[in-house]
Amino acid sequence: MGHREDLLEGAKKCLVEKGFVRTTARDIVSASGTNLASIGYHYGSKDALLAQAFIGLMEEWGAVFQDGLDGDGGSLERFRALWEGVLAQHEKSGPVWAASLEVALGRDQRPELRSMLAASQAEGRRGLISMLTGTPEDQLDERDVRTLGGFYQALLNGLMIQWLFDPESAATAEEFTEGMRRAAEAMIRP
Template sequence: MGNRDALIEAAKQCLTDRGWARTTVRDIAFTAGVNHAAIGYHFGSRESLLIYALVEAVEELSDTVADKARDGTPEERWQALIDTFGTHRALWIAQLEAAVQAEHSPELRERLAAAQRQGREGLGGSVPLAVLSGLMMQWLIDPDHAPDGAQVVRELRAHATEV
């Protein structure tokens, strides 16, 4: 594995271990086993590397969930997504931290917007993406009282008849 790939993997690990805001150039370089100047050489900045690593990690998670839920019922597909809030909690939190940082970074904002557009497409529209975002917040804050996949589908069906 070359320095560039090592940096990407290290950045993913640091995002998981420390989150967006607390990951430093030194953390990434130490984890990758390279000089911190390699970050600038390969990515230009810590932020660019973290953006790249976050988007790649989310795409990998999305692919895993899609493979797992491809032939499932709606309840099973929602549950597969919900399960990632526990198994990949740190990655979801890193996404929230990145969303806050996007207010100050046009590059980050554009990359997150592109990922959001891709998410809308993959989930089948804006409403499922909004539901997913709301579920994520519920699970991160109060997992003991957050809905499961079956409850999500029941409530979406109930609300659909009201519209």
């Protein structure tokens, strides 16, 4: 690997261990075995590097679930399988979710980082739609991403926040799926 890749891997490690706020450029350099100047050269800034690392972690996280999702696209079985996978990975992904909440709750303390992460939301929404419905990402339009993707993203973020606050009281995949089924039935009832 070159310095660019080493920096990215080091930044991922730091995000998991320390989050956005407590990670320094020196932490990344130490974790990657590179030098301070290489951050600016390859990424422009520490925040830009951390944003890329976060996106990379989310892509890796999503890839874990793609292979295990069989069944009909959009079915309750597929819905439940995804949430079972999410919850099975919560120990590993919890620090990453906590790091993203740091940025969200920090409001204007890190505007560059916040902007970069906000720009990646559409990609994340596309991935969620694809995972939950089986629809290839290239077949989704902007309306799909804004509506269905926004809905799935809200579900995912809500579940992860429940888990971060209190894993014992967070909804199980079975409860989450039953709640979705009941909500859908209530909406289509005459």
